[in-house]
Amino acid sequence: MAKMVELDQMEKHFRISKGMFDTSRQVVRAVDRVSFSIEEGEVVGLVGESGSGKTTLARVLLSLTKMTGGKAMIDGVDLSKATKKDLKKLHQEIAVVFQDPASNLNPRQTVESSIMRPMVIHGVPRSEARRKAKEVLDMVKMDQRYLDSYPHQLSGGQLQRIAIARALALSPKIMILDEPTSALDVSVQAQILNLLLDLQEKMHLTYLVITHDLNVIRYISDKIAVMYLGKLVEFGPTEEVTEHPKHPYTKGLMDAAPILDPRLRGRAKELMKGDPGSLINLGTGCRFYSRCKYATAECEKEDPKILNVGFGHQVSCVHPLQ
Amino acid sequence: MKETLLSLEHLSIDYKIKGGYLSAVHDVSMDLYPGEIFAVVGESGCGKSTVAHSIMRLLSGGNAKIEGKILFEGWDLRNYTEKEMEAVRGREIGMIFQNPLDSLNPVYTVGNQVSEAIMLDRVEKQEAMKRAIALFQDVKMPDAGERANSFPHELSGGMRQRVMIAMMLSRDPRLLIADEPTTALDVTIEAQILEIIKELKQTHNTAILMITHNFGLVAEAADKIAVMYAGEVVESGDVFEIFERPMHPYTKLLMQALPRKTKKEGRLQTIDGSVPRILDKKPGCRFANRCPYATETCRTQTPAVAQISETHRCRCFLAPDEIPSDRKGA
Amino acid sequence: MKGYLIKRVLQGILLIVAVSILVFSLLYMMPGNPVDMIVDRKVSLEKKAEIAHEMGYDQPLPQQYFRWVKGIVVEHDFGNSTRYKVPVADLLRDRIPRSLVLCGWSLLIEMVIALPIGLLCAIKKNSFFDRFTVVFTLILTAMPAFWLGALLILTFGVGLKVLPISGFKGPEYLILPVFALVSASIAGTIRLTKAEVLEVLNEKYVTTATAKGLPKRTVMFKHVLRNALIIVTVQVFMSIPWLISGAVVIEKIFDIPGMGGLLLNSIIVQDFPVVQAVLLIVAALTVVCNLASDIVIGILDPRIRISMGGGDK
């Protein structure tokens, strides 16, 4: 299988200045030397708490912001060296659906023109675009009578379907789904998740799903990537990562996530102390150091290397769990 | 049998809107005992938050019409004067909210805001601050003494919610209403807050009324639950029983819609259609338009609440035996 | 807090410098030669050149600017009025206090009346009092200050003959002008106060304060008023330049020899040194007012105090 997305030591650092006359600048390492790859037709779930850099990573892939180091190959295009033409190609190949259904669509455009818009700017003739709009609306199981509706007339689930339809308009290869169901109710969430999976299987799409909901990730993804304060701490097949987490952070996250069965509430779990922390003023060494109960002096000093533990499972920890 | 602490009897709340009434809550009854966590779950707009706010008489705007009884230790709070309600709030019933940043006043230190509540019981200022710091330690706030002098925006989301809990615990109420207490928080912080709430129930015998849309939270912590749909409690009872043997079609479908498996094990259950806005109270089951088992009776008559076991109640014509328990919904 | 203050002060200075450059170039943006404005048409070219040299108008512009600024900063010398042929500073010395007295009293009275009314309207929204105030402020905002002044003169000066209508010879001469000035700007302050209190009343922390059992009065005074006060304070300071602006008109109607009247006359007769001086003083006053409001907000609102302070705390 071909590699659809390949990140090699990718970095996105922001500089923030402290004040108008304070020239010393702080560097926020929002995404710091992250390497992993997504194969064609795979669903990869990206989990992490607030400040983990998961959304920044997605924004880099969508070329909404420029990366500051490393390499990112998307379907054979090197993002850091992409020409205008390359970017145009990427705009067609990567589509995105964001979290908030209410703001995903332009409130002043009808459903039809929202869906047609990406095709129109990529040179698809209007009549063709109109036909395709009907087709993608069909694919997300929405009635054609909604074509003339405005977003404020639709429910959250319907809006999310239309956002997905628009994403499909240019027949993309990769879809980035940023918390696609977080704002939805359980019954609607199930509809959207099923729809996404059906589409993925039918069209052989590649998904990068960003979420903080581990139950959703467990359901939908083939592989899981776990980020903590800008670092990729663990990456591997879903079952491997959820059943045998190797990084203490992943373990903590799995323990903290509520399980949807009251009979399992007595299970052994270790709760992590403290807050996710801040990206500002990070020292050297493992970023999880202060919250990790296995931490040693070694962890404080050096940045942990990436270890391969078999089954395509990689972990970035000095003392991986057994 | 233990005395009920809070019991709602046929509580209905209608909002006056132009051209009629919007039925936000209809005929809700529930009993809450000391030392138990009672979760009210439901999707957005089902009226769960309205119920919580009405208990504290915190519904904003004067356009709500309330019927039924809100009995707290046997007294109907609806008959209390505003002055008497002030004595109930914080002292007898505390309440924490969804977004802890909005819920704290940005211009006062968190220590000030907690000790302000303590001082209502005629406690000296310094003593109140001392107690506030002790409370911060109780809710496991790191560097409690120092944090008391912080302003809300200087704290993380988890710490702010700890402040809210400390504030509402400060006068040792018998009941704590938690309205979506962890929705704005990260998973690891959610687990920490949940631990605190569970501990509270254990050490202080405080009853907790938890309002949430998060079934994970319910599964992890609740003793009893009430499932709400379109303003009504459709099913209530012991949490284990409801999760294992849901009776109401809505609860059943919801349980199968929860992502509890992997995609290899098949797709999730979905519920077609959408929640109706109840503008005029016509007879009929409010779930009938989405229910795969609905019959003509369901559309024309309002189902009564059936007592299935001592604790388990269900508002459905078909309960308890007419719905094949293993049949998948259409 | 210190960092925040320094930043604000520097920004203010930058603004004043920019204004001073603009004000200085005002003279040169006008058609014709600055000397032509001072002297008679009949004066010979040689004489003009001599005057130009004397006044430094033959020097490069930046040099002239610095000389001008130096004069103002070091010697408080704003040049000579071309009309009155006396130093501008002398003209201003008598007039500024009069304008300040007028504006000061207006501000004070406006706040004393507007704040309680705005608060009451918010608390008793949709009551008779609130509705009445809404209509009243609507009508008031539609009235230009000069017309209000005219009506006042008609009623109290001409009709009732109880108050003097022009000049500035004693406290009673202030009553009508202050009344007019307050009426012109009070509506906005009432509405802002009301809107601000209403917004705070809807904040979640007010619900929290009620939920923890605080009596209504405490909730109102400690949580609502205190927070609404932050924006209202800004309004107080921001309204000072407005008052000064309004004073131009009021001074004309009531014939008060203040700064506004001076500015107006100087503009009409193109007495540029005076115009420059007044503009500069008003700008400086505005910047100082803004700075003061920033400082007060900083004190009242810890979010700003700390976020802008570069980690003082």
Added chain:
Amino acid sequence: MNERGKAKETLQACLKNGEFMVGLLILASVFLVAIFSEQIAHYGYTEQLVGPKFQPPSAEFWFGTDELGRDVFSRVVAGTRITLWVAFIGATLELVLGVTVGLICGYFGNWVDRVFSFLTDLTWCIPGTILALAVVTLLGKGLTNSVIAISLVSWASYARPVRAKTMSLKNMAFVETGTAFGETAFSLMFRYILPNVVPSLIVMVSMSLPATILSTTTLSFLGLGSQAPSPDWGLALSKGIEYIIRAPWLSIFPGVALVYTVLGFNLLGEGLRDILDPHMKAQ
């Protein structure tokens, strides 16, 4: 519900809004007077000595006559055109300047924003009327110049809210999505952001129109706007005050006309805000 349904809904909201309707009626009457001013007026507004000087209001001269024996009623009627013209030109100028600058600042941020924000701060450094006075000095007296001066002074009151709105819209998902599928900056600004600013712009315009009218009238009153023999209400009032003891009707009638018109705009603005305000809608 489609676009037409939405328009219908808005229309119904308008009809139900008392303030809006009263404002609309007032303005409609003002417009009618402006359109048919030649038919309504009894005399030309420059016609002198149509009657005795300083004649109090009477059956023949409804609003009396002025110091040149002109019919005040005819002059007030003729003045409506000037006022509406001022409102129209002022609003257009302010809108074009303010919206362009606000959009550009909000969208591009960084140094563009800093430069323009400094400019807006600068215009706010000197209070409105005084700055307008200074600008008029440069441009010269006259109605058009004073409208230009007022617009140059008050465009910042549009630029600031437009900038703030643009900045928040720029981070909304639909704009980000647009960027991700390759929209140009121009298209993002004018196709995505601007249409969503329009409702608040309508409110802003209707709220600031009265201020523009009042400021221009003030300039005329101070003798820097319209020049004699224009029937401008501000100019009429300034003359009126000179004769206030002898002929109070000279100040009363143009003033009432002015207040009536401005009140109409105010009511319309208030009503529109209630109808279009996103805060109210969200509830």
